[in-house]
Amino acid sequence: MKIFTSITQWQAYRSSLQESPLGFVPTMGALHQGHLSLVEASCRQNALTVVSVFINPEQFDESADFEAYPVDHEKDLKQLEDAGVDAVLLPDVTQIYTDDYRFKVTENDFSRRFCGAHRPGHFDGVLTVVMRLLNLVRPDNAYFGEKDYQQLHLIRDMTAAFFMPVNIVACATIRETDGLAMSSRNQHLDEQQRAKAAALYASLKQGPTVDQARQTLAGLGFEIDYVEEIAGRRLAAVRLGNTRLIDNVEI
Numbered sequence: 001m002k003i004f005t006s007i008t009q010w011q012a013y014r015s016s017l018q019e020s021p022l023g024f025v026p027t028m029g030a031l032h033q034g035h036l037s038l039v040e041a042s043c044r045q046n047a048l049t050v051v052s053v054f055i056n057p058e059q060f061d062e063s064a065d066f067e068a069y070p071v072d073h074e075k076d077l078k079q080l081e082d083a084g085v086d087a088v089l090l091p092d093v094t095q096i097y098t099d100d101y102r103f104k105v106t107e108n109d110f111s112r113r114f115c116g117a118h119r120p121g122h123f124d125g126v127l128t129v130v131m132r133l134l135n136l137v138r139p140d141n142a143y144f145g146e147k148d149y150q151q152l153h154l155i156r157d158m159t160a161a162f163f164m165p166v167n168i169v170a171c172a173t174i175r176e177t178d179g180l181a182m183s184s185r186n187q188h189l190d191e192q193q194r195a196k197a198a199a200l201y202a203s204l205k206q207g208p209t210v211d212q213a214r215q216t217l218a219g220l221g222f223e224i225d226y227v228e229e230i231a232g233r234r235l236a237a238v239r240l241g242n243t244r245l246i247d248n249v250e251i
């Protein structure tokens, strides 16, 4: 497995590649089975798989969340190697933002709702980094999780709007046995919060209406950012202490 910390070296390698199709999985690291399911799908469907591990500061609206974000490159690289990944992009911030974030992608409609209404600038940061990474990697197929449902749709719409020659592949949410969607942030939950966290998925699935799901979650002590429905999907973001959890289910 090749590891690139230098964008220049990555670009030289990318130009030399003959294999196709090329699959790409962008991540922020602290990898778990959710990420690995995307990697496995890419390895199955492509001649070559590239993964990026980059904690994108521009998508964090709270500096404490950015500073506390878990980092374990050694473990991540071992998991990616075992999964059969061909190359990993591990750039630092200055390599990705040579312009100091002077240029960015902004979406003015869907990104203002749901998570965007509670996290100013978040989706600008996400779309901008994904645009940069897709331009660097030039994959045929790029893999994103349904867990981040709003993000997946915004990325799909962005690639269509900018005529980007990439196929966006959606992958199902991977859950713990009690239903909690896997997330790098779950490590921040204490024992009590972790026990409670599974109720997010259960309430979204079982609450007959959005109002009832909201009431159940509030009654259990979740602080609610939103519980909403759109196009046959029920989406929520809640907080347990300092940890923000998101999830969505088909209805």
Ligand code: AMP
Pocket (backbone or CB within 6 Å): 026, 027, 028, 029, 033, 034, 035, 037, 038, 143, 144, 145, 146, 147, 148, 171, 172, 173, 174, 175, 181, 182, 183, 184
């Ligand atoms: P992140 O490292 O959180 O930016 O996530 C990288 C990619 O993995 C995104 O496309 C996420 O939607 C996806 N992902 C994260 N958690 C899960 C999960 N539990 N199931 C499926 N995909 C996930």
